[in-house]
Amino acid sequence: MIAQDEQIRVTLPDGSVREYPKGSTGLDIATKISEGLARNVLAAKVNGVVQDATRPIDEDASVQLLTWNDPEGKATFWHSSAHLLAEALEALYPGVKFGIGPAIETGFYYDVDLGGQPFSQEDFKKVEDKMLELARQKQHYIRKPTSKADAVAYFEEKGDPYKLDLLEGLADGTITFYSQGNFTDLCRGPHIPNTSFIKAAKLMNVAGAYWRGNEKNKQLTRIYAVTYPKQKELDDYLYLLEEAKKRDHRKLGKELELFAFSEKVGAGLPLWLPKGTVLRERLENFLRKAQVRAGYSPVVTPHIGSKQLYVTSGHWEKYGEDSFQPIKTPDPNEEFLLKPMNCPHHCEIYKTKPRSYRDLPLRLAEFGTVYRYEQSGELHGLTRVRGFTQDDAHIFCRPDQVKEEFMKVIDLVLYVFNTLGFSDYSAQISLRDPENKTKYIGSDDLWEKAESAIIEAAAEKGLPTVTELGEAAFYGPKLDFMVRDALGRKWQLGTIQVDYNLPNRFELEYIGADNQKHRPVMIHRAPFGSMERFIAILIENSGGNFPLWLSPEQIAILPISEKYEDYANELFFTLQENDIRGFVDLRDEKIGRKIRDAEVNKVPYMLIVGEKEAAESAVSVRRKGQGDLGSMPVAEFIKTFQAEVKV
Ligand SMILES: [Zn+2]
Ligand SMILES: [Zn+2]
Numbered sequence: 001m002i003a004q005d006e007q008i009r010v011t012l013p014d015g016s017v018r019e020y021p022k023g024s025t026g027l028d029i030a031t032k033i034s035e036g037l038a039r040n041v042l043a044a045k046v047n048g049v050v051q052d053a054t055r056p057i058d059e060d061a062s063v064q065l066l067t068w069n070d071p072e073g074k075a076t077f078w079h080s081s082a083h084l085l086a087e088a089l090e091a092l093y094p095g096v097k098f099g100i101g102p103a104i105e106t107g108f109y110y111d112v113d114l115g116g117q118p119f120s121q122e123d124f125k126k127v128e129d130k131m132l133e134l135a136r137q138k139q140h141y142i143r144k145p146t147s148k149a150d151a152v153a154y155f156e157e158k159g160d161p162y163k164l165d166l167l168e169g170l171a172d173g174t175i176t177f178y179s180q181g182n183f184t185d186l187c188r189g190p191h192i193p194n195t196s197f198i199k200a201a202k203l204m205n206v207a208g209a210y211w212r213g214n215e216k217n218k219q220l221t222r223i224y225a226v227t228y229p230k231q232k233e234l235d236d237y238l239y240l241l242e243e244a245k246k247r248d249h250r251k252l253g254k255e256l257e258l259f260a261f262s263e264k265v266g267a268g269l270p271l272w273l274p275k276g277t278v279l280r281e282r283l284e285n286f287l288r289k290a291q292v293r294a295g296y297s298p299v300v301t302p303h304i305g306s307k308q309l310y311v312t313s314g315h316w317e318k319y320g321e322d323s324f325q326p327i328k329t330p331d332p333n334e335e336f337l338l339k340p341m342n343c344p345h346h347c348e349i350y351k352t353k354p355r356s357y358r359d360l361p362l363r364l365a366e367f368g369t370v371y372r373y374e375q376s377g378e379l380h381g382l383t384r385v386r387g388f389t390q391d392d393a394h395i396f397c398r399p400d401q402v403k404e405e406f407m408k409v410i411d412l413v414l415y416v417f418n419t420l421g422f423s424d425y426s427a428q429i430s431l432r433d434p435e436n437k438t439k440y441i442g443s444d445d446l447w448e449k450a451e452s453a454i455i456e457a458a459a460e461k462g463l464p465t466v467t468e469l470g471e472a473a474f475y476g477p478k479l480d481f482m483v484r485d486a487l488g489r490k491w492q493l494g495t496i497q498v499d500y501n502l503p504n505r506f507e508l509e510y511i512g513a514d515n516q517k518h519r520p521v522m523i524h525r526a527p528f529g530s531m532e533r534f535i536a537i538l539i540e541n542s543g544g545n546f547p548l549w550l551s552p553e554q555i556a557i558l559p560i561s562e563k564y565e566d567y568a569n570e571l572f573f574t575l576q577e578n579d580i581r582g583f584v585d586l587r588d589e590k591i592g593r594k595i596r597d598a599e600v601n602k603v604p605y606m607l608i609v610g611e612k613e614a615a616e617s618a619v620s621v622r623r624k625g626q627g628d629l630g631s632m633p634v635a636e637f638i639k640t641f642q643a644e645v646k647v
Pocket of ligand 2: 342524
């Protein structure tokens with residue numbers, strides 16, 4: 001028997017230690033902290049293991065109470081919702097058999113065998129209503145350890161072959177059942193305290209899925225769903241999904257005529273259309289200018305290199321088999337490779353003359369197009385392609401310059417992000433696995449210096465970072481940038497990477513102040529990552545409403561009728577002379593139609609010209625998103641435009 005006054009010591013996440021009666025649950029602890037917290041507790045993390053908030057805690061422990069705001073709380077909520085979905089399905093489709101029902105990144109699914117009963121989008125509402133009806137009954141999720149024999153007997157009686165199959169792999173003594181309402185499932189948990197936390201439910205999709213992912217097995221029906229503790233959160237989520245669909249860069253890229261793919265050219269090889277090329281060139285020029293200011297020297301290197309170059313760099317050994325195969329020439333002793341990266345070429349540029357410590361850092365920048373053979377199933381719009389252009393640069397520096405160079409690159413990257421409207425960014429610092437230092441190339445001393453240089457540089461620049469041990473490449477530590485877009489989605493962008501490997505392989509040297517030969521450190525960096533990927537993100541972030549300076553077509557001149565064509569053309573040339581891009585819409589269409597089409601094509605400025613404008617050398621201005629700005633003299637419009645376009 002437990003003594004009444006027996007206490008356990010509980011350490012909370014803030015480090016405070018409190019005493020509670022032995023056998024207190026996570027919920028009990030929450031209730032003593034505040035009623036509000038108790039209403040929101042979904043599960044408890046006890047000594048690092050997530051468990052039901054209703055399970056007794058019998059020993060001293062560290063306890064974290066998990067709510068909707070914790071990823072593990074969310075996962076528990078969604079997995080518990082899978083049980084609720086199963087309960088609803090069992091009520092509506094008697095005889096349904098159940099596979100597995102895990103939480104996924106957003107929501108959960110359950111694989112079910114409906115025994116041939118049809119199930120489609122039209123049935124979603126009925127199931128959602130049933131789920132909410134059951135949720136309102138505040139059914140408790142009750143945990144019950146069960147012997148294997150009893151568990152087998154239960155599912156034999158019920159006639160559920162999938163649960164019996166799952167049971168085969170489980171050891172006696174580890175098996176638990178969970179029940180809520182009339183539904184019992186084989187599950188190790190954990191779950192939320194009761195169903196009343198679930199206030200909003202939506203079935204998202206239905207698909208086929210082979211049992212245990214094996215196509216020799218029966219195909220089950222996979223029902224995807226999502227639930228929320230508030231209707232408003234579900235509404236917000238559905239809105240974001242809709243928005244994301246509208247902003248899909250593959251869809252907008254086609255509609256706005258930015259890029260295209262052709263089967264004949266080859267999968268994963270984007271064709272940049274005239275408007276997309278304007279956008280891309282603006283971006284390149286913007287970065288080119290910023291890089292010249294930051295002390296980079298532009299270089300240009302060929303799209304191919306001799307196989308020997310990549311044998312030296314190690315790429316051939318590592319990727320040769322799985323990538324584009326060598327290009328032959330009439331000379332049987334000659335082989336070339338499409339370049340998979342620009343670094344080896346830049347190493348050879350470094351070697352074109354002797355370097356002294358005073359020459360360093362040497363920063364070589366190139367918009368270098370590279371080719372990598374991605375599996376066809378992996379290809380996706382502009383974000384996964386087989387040919388792409390990196391905004392690449394390699395910094396060759398002394399070991400004592402690594403920190404300063406990192407700070408400079410961080411400055412450049414943040415300048416790029418801020419100018420392009422990405423204000424929510426963070427970075428990941430990837431370091432060595434301290435337990436396994438032998439798998440890395442380069443001396444301990446160099447690694448320690450570089451790692452602390454990166455950490456200090458990020459801290460001094462106020463960059464929010466997470467640090468991951470063991471995530472560094474074998475050849476050096478790195479820092480990767482992440483941005484969150486307008487829809488809250490996270491994207492990985494550019495990277496800064498230290499490399500001790502290539503300088504060795506290419507035997508790069510400089511003469512130090514001591515007159516001795518030393519090996520430089522090489523830093524790879526690409527703020528955008530690649531032009532393709534960055535533009536995809538830019539399209540999805542802006543929904544195609546690019547800043548004025550990037551817009552492929554900044555103005556559309558819309559004559560009210562053909563009588564004003566001459567004036568419209570004259571105006572076009574005047575604007576062109578002032579570096580303003582656009583077109584004259586000479587179609588025989590009503591002005592309303594011309595305005596609508598320009599809006600659909602996301603042209604920022606529409607300049608409407610008729611009799612009055614032609615007579616007064618004026619334009620009637622509409623700004624996308626703002627509406628009618630009234631009539632103004634052409635000279636005034638140019639001034640307004642130029643003030644806005646400056647970056
Ligand atoms: Zn479960
Ligand atoms: Zn590189």
